Amino acid sequence: MTLAMNSEYHDNFQSVQAVAGEKLGRADQRSLFDRLEWLRHLHELCLPGHKPLIVQSAEGDAQAWLFLMKKGLGRYTALANWYNFTYRPIFAGDYDEVTKLALLATIAKTLSSHSHRVEIAPVPEEDLTASLTERAFEQAGWLVFKSKADDNHILSINGRTFDQYWADRPGRLRNTVRRKAKKNIVSIRIETEFSEEHWDDYLDVYAKSWKPEEGNPDFLKNLAKREAEAGCLRLGLAYIDGRPVAAQFWTVENDEALIHKLAHVEEATKSSPGTLLSVAMFQRVIDVDRVKIVDFGTGNDSYKREWMEDVRPRYRLEMFWPNNPLSWLSILRYHMSALVGKP
Template sequence: MRIAAPPTRHPFDRPGRPPILPASSVSEGLIDVDPFTLPPQPDAGPSRPRTAVLATPGETPVPAQPGLPAWCDLYFRAPGEDFFASRTWYDTVAAQALAPGQEAAPLVVGGVVLWPLLREADRIRSLTTPYTLSWRPLAVPAATEPALRAAGQRVGEALRAFPPTSLDAVDPEAAGLSFLLDGLRDAGLAVMEHAHFGNWHEAFPSGLRWADYLASRSPALRTTIRRKLARAGRETRFELLTRPGHALEAGIAAYVAVRARSWKPHEPFPHFDPALMRAAAADGVLRLGVLWDAGTGDPVAVQYWIVSGRRGFLLKLCHDEARRDASPGTALTALMVRGLLDDDGVRELDFGRGDDPYKALWVSQRRQRIGLVLASPRNPLGLMAVARHVAGRVRRRGLDTLKARRGAGR
């Protein structure tokens, strides 16, 4: 049974002009909507999610809700299975990591794929933040290759009339992504790829213990770890926090205090990390480690990880810059990795965003997260984006050729 949704208009519509996109529909309880047809929503304030609710079964669009719509649950994963594809992750992002004027705009096409998107004025992009480790469209497990390609084509057809769409932190190896991208191309969109950030990680055989892991590291790191752990054992107290409660709140306060005394730059969304730690603790996937000075009781190093899908993900770490000579961060990382391997039995360590030099000491593999720009050459802004992309590729090839010739002439 199909129920016609009330007509709505997207941001480019003008009075007296027919809507660019057709009226959407709701089919068998699954949302099947066009993503950009919602009138502006009231600002939900800094402490609540700002979510553009596009449609719910049998209802008209409604004002901002406390979290993404309930119909997204069909596509979300359990936090312990894939935390960064879970409701916990996206609700926290929507509540604490969106700038004024931004709102989450989840889109489901054909009951097959959820596209976690973000809307800002007339621009659409992925629902990603400076904290996102990986983003992808979330398909139902039974989605077939033809269904994914068709869903990609429908999204592409909707995007053709809009300015270029940016998708960030994309895992190029994500299951089903290639079929969705083929569908976008079928719709006439140019799909332009660029490097976004590096992700250092390492997978391990089942049952690997800390002693085995340490033996596989470089001699210099092994010596450093043993020396720093010995000093930390004399001068600090280690505490691991995983569950909600007063101890967790003290650990979060320690994180805030240490970060303020660290080398870290200004935090654009200072409430995000505390909110994510509380939410992850409620799901049982948080591993928050604190090193306390044994004499003063002050925190000197803090970091938190997420354990999900037999993998440990490092979200944030910081140490008191005044205690840098003691390397409390190194000692805390060793204590956390030991617990992840021996107690949680993780099979992969993921050190998150970026190519910080220290990461290659702890894990040995690097993979690339990419950005994608989706643009229609038939749209003036899209044509400009395609031209810039092509010009950039030509320039990079020219520079590479020049470097190779200079190298050969030495």
């Protein structure tokens, strides 16, 4: 089957909105990280120094989009940062797997006339996105090097209640919760609406925690407001004597709970407010919101293994255009690394 493809570039989000309409909005894109609203605010507040390069291909009603940013002469990377759980090409409209591959290959061909290197991460594979992207770029003539970028820890509920899930947790964790809860020192609230007062409590906890300084508090605040308006915010706060000592920022949508941020005040550690708050948050999303998956994002922090049960890989795809001399040294280095057994 031959598809009549067309492709074009965009360097601003207004023109993308004009072309995509609502196809990159909440109603059509299930994943938070695939929405134009997420990408626009991420660039505006977190990545303003990087010029966007947005490539789109279309065939009939079907569209494919790749949101990149410039990192050097002829070099582009994913328009993403540490706030992203995933990054991938975005598809919209009416398409099947054959169309997706053809649309993405068209984007890859278009990129070859303007770029010699494209790097994207963290790309998921449970929906075969990493393999599809690798195949499309190779079909277009690029050399693709695929490597593991990170791990994604998740919990599949599989129809369990919270009590059934909790019974499977490590004994040490359950004993800690039982002992600390008996003391009745920590009070907990879970907010679904945004308020400046509660957000200030979240910021206060984060500032006094072990966490490094927040990359961009305004980005997270705007995200919390938008998700609250959509009914998706779950902001957990724990208090001791009226003082905030633990905070967690989750969102819930489309049967999934995403754990974006969590922190606790170090001097309150002996009361385990963060652990008690986690219990309340998991109980809420499992028994009340009835999610099917809880997603703890990327990273291999040891505490995630106590709460999660499965790990999904996240990949980095590095694509080089072999006809451009600027790619040759990098390609040679990759081949030499493979010969000596280095990743």
